[in-house]
Amino acid sequence: MGKKSKKKAKHDQRLPAPPRYGVAEEAERPRMKNKEYLPYLKELHAELVAMQEWVRSTGAKICIVFEGRDTAGKGGVIKAITERVSPRIFRVVALPAPTEREKSQMYVQRYVPHFPAAGEVVIFDRSWYNRAGVERVMGFCTEEQSRQFLDDVPGFERAMVASGIILLKYWLEVSPDQQTLRLQSRIDDPRKYWKLSPMDLKSYTKWDDYSRARDEMFRYSDTGWAPWYVANNDDKKRGRLNLIRHLLDHVPYTPLEKPDIELPERESHDYQSPNLPLNRIPVVY
Numbered sequence: 001m002g003k004k005s006k007k008k009a010k011h012d013q014r015l016p017a018p019p020r021y022g023v024a025e026e027a028e029r030p031r032m033k034n035k036e037y038l039p040y041l042k043e044l045h046a047e048l049v050a051m052q053e054w055v056r057s058t059g060a061k062i063c064i065v066f067e068g069r070d071t072a073g074k075g076g077v078i079k080a081i082t083e084r085v086s087p088r089i090f091r092v093v094a095l096p097a098p099t100e101r102e103k104s105q106m107y108v109q110r111y112v113p114h115f116p117a118a119g120e121v122v123i124f125d126r127s128w129y130n131r132a133g134v135e136r137v138m139g140f141c142t143e144e145q146s147r148q149f150l151d152d153v154p155g156f157e158r159a160m161v162a163s164g165i166i167l168l169k170y171w172l173e174v175s176p177d178q179q180t181l182r183l184q185s186r187i188d189d190p191r192k193y194w195k196l197s198p199m200d201l202k203s204y205t206k207w208d209d210y211s212r213a214r215d216e217m218f219r220y221s222d223t224g225w226a227p228w229y230v231a232n233n234d235d236k237k238r239g240r241l242n243l244i245r246h247l248l249d250h251v252p253y254t255p256l257e258k259p260d261i262e263l264p265e266r267e268s269h270d271y272q273s274p275n276l277p278l279n280r281i282p283v284v285y
Contacts, residue, residue: 032237044244045084052085052121054253059118061165062251065127068172069210070200071182073233073240074125077172080240081123081247091116094125107131107149108156116165128153132217137209138202150220157226167226168250170243171214172233176207 055062064081066074082090093114102110108128116122126134131149135141141149160167174182183204186196203210222228229246233239 029235029238031235032241034237037237037241040241041080041244044241044248047248048081048085048244050255051248051251051253052089053256055121056089056119057256060251060253061116061118061163062121063116063160063165063167064121064123064247065129065167065169066123066125066172067127067129067133067170068233069174069179070203071179071186072172072174073236074172076236077170077231077233077240077243078123078125081244085121089119090121090123092123092125107145108152115160128156129217129221132221133210133213134199134203136213137206138199150216153221154223154226157221157223161225166251168247169221169226169228171218171228171230172239172243173230175234178234179204179207 054060066078068074078092082092091114093111095110095114098110111124111128114122114124128149131141131146132153136143136146157167183196183200186192186200218228231239231243231246233243
């Protein structure tokens with residue numbers, strides 16, 4: 001077997017598929033360690049790159065929505081998806097609170113300019129569903145406005161899908177105990193303190209209100225053309241792997257043929273460094 005064949009055989013080796021678990025069994029499993037997590041994540045990253053090349057080649061348009069309570073792990077999942085792909089293809093949208101001008105517009109209007117064009121994957125870190133969740137629970141919109149949104153959103157998303165957008169909506173679920181641990185960690189850990197906001201603390205007291213708002217959101221907007229997918233994210237590592245696997249399984253991509261590439265030889269022009277007096281950073285580590 002030549003060098004290329006050996007290299008190809010090594011590349012074709014795959015980790016064994018993890019066993020399937022139900023919700024009750026999943027809750028009893030031990031938390032995943034990095035030695036188990038990282039090899040699976042590496043394989044999924046390779047598949048995401050293959051999906052990216054398919055998106056680039058075919059002009060596909062993919063829109064991924066992430067919703068969930070504070071501390072549900074949306075940012076960590078998004079980072080796991082995007083850390084090995086091109087920011088020219090994958091784009092993350094996390095809009096701030098609406099301006100006064102945006103408040104005067106049709107509610108979904110400020111989201112539409114961020115939708116994917118051909119050859120793009122757009123990920124919403126929170127989305128138009130703010131109106132069904134945080135805005136409703138915290139009183140940033142009226143009950144009538146929230147009801148109107150829930151009536152309108154199925155048709156809005158039907159139009160998205162009819163335009164050729166592949167729309168995937170994920171709700172990250174976290175238990176009350178786990179939310180408490182994560183918020184306390186934000187308070188105690190100086191590396192995470194920046195994540196803590198006054199809104200997090202206010203929202204924390206309204207668990208039941210958020211639960212009722214979530215349930216009603218599902219009733220109105222879990223449609224055949226734009227279903228919701230719920231991911232248990234108490235174990236962040238397992239949650240990320242399960243969600244990326246699901247994402248890859250729900251995009252109809254085909255891996256493209258990868259050409260054999262060899263590095264060319266460098267040209268040599270007898271370059272000599274002039275040893276310029278540059279400012280070099282100290283070697284501390």
